[in-house]
Structures are given as C-alpha cells and as structure tokens.
Amino acid sequence: MERHGLTMGRVVGAALLLSVPTAALLVVLVAALKLNMMAAIIGWVVVVFLIGLLVRPYLASLSAVTSWARALAAGYDTTPPAIERERPVAEIVGAIAQLRRAWQARQRELAESARWNETLFDNxxxxxxxxxxxxxxxxxxxxxxxxxxxxxxxxxxxxxxxxxxxxxxxxxxxxxxxxxxxxxxxxxxxxxxxxxxxxxxxxxxxxxxxxxxxxxxLTAIKRMEQMRADFVANASHELRTPLATLLGFIETLRGPARDDADARERFLLIMQEQASRMARLINDLLSLSRIELNEHSKPRTATDLGRIVETATEALQPLARARGMTIVATVASEARIVVGEADELAQLVQNLLDNAVKYGRDGTPVEVSLGGAAGPLPPTVGNDLTPDTAVVLAVKDHGDGIGKEHLPRLTERFYRVDTARSRKMGGTGLGLAIVKHIVNRHRGALVVESVVGQGSTFAVYLPRPEIDDKAVLRPSP
Ligand SMILES: Nc1ncnc2c1ncn2[C@@H]1O[C@H](COP(=O)(O)OP(=O)(O)OP(=O)(O)O)[C@@H](O)[C@H]1O
Ligand SMILES: [Mg+2]
Incomplete structure (x- = not known):
C-alpha cells in the first residue's frame, strides 16, 4: 500500500523507532524477572502495532505536504493537500501556503516591474x-x-x-x-x-x-537650421533688390539727371514704388512673425467672417474692375460666424482675394463663397473638423492655374511659381505663408485645387463656434 510515496516500510520503521523506550522498559522488566520473555515480546509487538496505527496518518499527511512543496518548487502551482485532523501538519501547510502567496505577490511585482521597464524601453x-x-x-x-x-x-x-x-x-x-x-x-x-x-x-x-x-x-533641427539660413538669405535678397534700385536712382538723380525735371518725376515714382515694396516686405515679415508667435494659442472669439468677406470684396473691387474683373461674393447667412481673430481673418481673406485678382485672367470673375461644407471634407483637412463643425471659405479664380509640382511648396516663404511675374506685380511671396500660419493658428485647413489653364480654388476650412462655446465666446466688435 502506498499513498503520496508513503510505504509500509516507513510506517513500520517509524513505529519501531518510537517503540525504543517501551522496548527498553520491557527489557529492564524482563531482566528484573518481573515479566516473562514471551509476554514482553507480545507486549512490544502490540505497542509497535498501536504506534504504527497512530503515526500512519501523520506520516501520510507529511508525505503529501512534501510532494506539494516539491511540486511548488518545480514551478507547478498545485492546490495544497487537504489535511483534516493532524493539526501540526495542517499548520505546516498553512505556513507554506502563506509563503507561496507572498512569493506569488513578489513574482507579480517583479513581472509588473519588468513589463513597465519593457514599455518604457519600447516607448x-x-x-x-x-x-x-x-x-x-x-x-x-x-x-x-x-x-x-x-x-x-x-x-x-x-x-x-x-x-x-x-x-x-x-x-x-x-x-x-x-x-x-x-x-x-x-x-x-x-x-x-x-x-x-x-x-x-x-x-x-x-x-x-x-x-x-x-x-x-537631428533631422528636424538641421532642417530648421537650414530653413532659418535660407530665410535670412531670401529676406536679405528681397530687400537688397529694391534697395539697389533706390541707390541707383539716387546716384542718377544726383549726377547725370540732376537738372532733368522729367526724369526726376519718373525716377521719384519708381523710387516710391520700391520704397513701398520694402515697407510691404517688412510689414509682411513682421506680421508673419507675430502670427507665428501666437500660433500655439487658439483664438476664442466669435467673428463675423461674412462681414469681413464683404468688406474685403468691396475694397478690392476697384482693382478688379481695372482689369475687367468682378468679385462675386456669396455668403450663406448660417455660416457667417467662425471662431477666429478678426484682424487675422481679414488679412487671410485679403491675401486670397489679392492673389485671385492678381493671377486671374483679365475679364474673368473671381468667385468668393462662404458656407457650410457641402459633403465630406477632403482628407487633408484632418480630424479636428467635420462637415458639421466647419465653415468653408472658397476663393475661385479663372487664371492660368498652378502646376501640381508647385502645390506642396506654395505656402513656403518667398516661394513663387513665376518669380519675375510676382515681383513685377509687387508681390513679396509671403502672402500664402501668412495665410497658412493664420489657418494653423485657427486649427483650420487650407486646401488648394488648381487646373493649369483653367484656374485655382483656395478653400479655407475654419471651425464654427460650438453651442457650448457660446457662453465663453465674445462677439468681436
Ligand atoms: N490664385 C493663384 N493663381 C495662380 N498662382 C497663384 C495664385 N495664388 C498664388 N499663386 C502663386 O503662388 C505664389 C505665392 O503666392 P503668395 O501670395 O505667397 O505670394 P505673392 O502673391 O507672390 O506675393 P504677396 O502675396 O506677398 O504679395 C505666387 O507668386 C504665385 O506664383
Ligand atoms: Mg499673394
């Protein structure tokens, strides 16, 4: 018979060991002739048998506990043996179970800490x-x-x-x-x-x-360094050209054309143009840096973009008319209000209208519309805006259009598709860079579509005020 590795031999061995004091007593009694040999032997066998009966369940329980402890040590998380009566052995089981719980908690902690280190390393x-x-x-x-x-x-x-x-x-x-x-x-x-x-x-x-x-x-930092260097080079170049013209005319006026009244008039006009060009360039650079400085803080005011569009249209109408063009503005009443900074939005509208008039063909209309989104927004708009939360300002011209290869770079500072033409028209090449930064600050999006030979549409997506926002929004004056 064997239970949990407990053999009959072990029970007998333990009983014999525990019967040693009894055996010694019987030997003494026999030696003192108080007991006969036969009775002593029978007595001893009975004692061994009784001790065997008594220790067997203890030995069985101990053996079960040993097997369990060995299984735990080998990494098997088995349930503890059920010990009903043998109290000391039950206490050992309790102590081992406690040790096991403490050890498991420590193991969980270690695993958690290893996982955390792993996450940190990976992220x-x-x-x-x-x-x-x-x-x-x-x-x-x-x-x-x-x-x-x-x-x-x-x-x-x-x-x-x-x-x-x-x-x-x-x-x-x-x-x-x-x-x-x-x-x-x-x-x-x-x-x-x-x-x-x-x-x-x-x-x-x-x-x-x-x-x-x-x-x-370091790629981004290096690119920034390069951009900064390019920017300084470009800005200096842009300023140097009109400055050289001015210096040239001053020299001429002081020298050969000193007494030529006609030439003086003509030269002064050109000088004035060049000086205003420099002033415009500096103004644009300053406003660009101001917008960039504020780019992190989203405007919070509700602004009537409809009115801004109407005002800008009126202001540019004479310039358009001079080229046989008309600016046609359509403003949907439910899409007039956006979250935005009035001054910046006026600058944005003016730049887009100015481009449309400048690069549109003579005699064609410029169509400006302000309304809700008619369908799904283009993927480039991003996830911040949805058709329900966006207002779309679109400026469409019928000019030469812009080649696809130029579109990604259009909003870079000083980038021009046709440098000579833009310069001749007095452009600084900063208009769309300003538009882009204003749009960024307003958490909006600029989408340009253009077909060479047919014209371009510049669409600006801006956020409408949210219902909950109304309380914090102040209408702009
Ligand atoms: N509606 C348009 N049609 C065709 N080309 C355009 C249009 N708008 C912009 N561009 C091209 O993009 C370039 C950059 O425009 P941007 O407004 O930044 O500069 P600009 O008009 O040359 O100068 P500025 O606006 O500072 O007076 C222009 O030089 C032009 O080549
Ligand atoms: Mg422009």
Missing part, C-alpha cells in the same frame, strides 16, 4: 540599440526597429550603421573606454541625421547586453 522616442561584447545587436526598442528593421537583430552593428567614426567609438567603448558621442547620417530611405551616444553598462545583462547606443534624431 522611448529615440532609437536605442543594445550591443553585445562582440558588437552584435542584441535588441532594439520600437523607435530603433523603425529605423533599422527587425532583420538587424543579431547582426554586427557595422552591417546596419556604416559610419566609420561611430563604429570606431563603439569599439573603443566596448574595449573599456568611457562613453563617446558622434553624429552620423543615414542616407536611405530619406536622409536622416542622428546624434549618437555609446555607453558601456555597469555589468553584463542576462541577454548579453554590455553597451547601449542611444540615437537622437
């Missing part, structure tokens, strides 16, 4: 590469996988990052040098620049990691 925005002693890539976080791909895991760093200076710095750090820093450029798929820092870890990790390469994407 760091900068790419991280974990390296082994022999420069193999052990692991990458999500950002790292995005740059180097899963196939790079297990490969030599040199296979994915071919920059000699970074590899040299890595080798030095792996050989025991302190942390190093460098820069490198990944040429494909799009050129990206990174600042990279190699650091040796204090000790070898379980997965063989001994060093970490932390990359920081």
């Amino acid at each position: 760091l925005p900068d790419p991280l590469i974990l390296l082994s002693e022999d420069r193999r890539i052990v692991r990458l976080n999500q950002a790292g996988l995005g740059v180097f791909g899963t196939a790079s895991i297990g490969r030599d760093l040199a296979a994915v990052l071919r920059d000699p200076s970074v590899l040299e710095a890595t080798d030095e750090v792996l050989a025991g040098a302190s942390g190093r820093e460098g820069e490198f450029t990944l040429p494909v798929p799009v050129e990206r620049s990174f600042l990279v820092r190699v650091e040796r870890l204090g000790s070898r990790a379980m997965d063989d990691t001994v060093a970490v390469l932390a990359l920081h994407d």
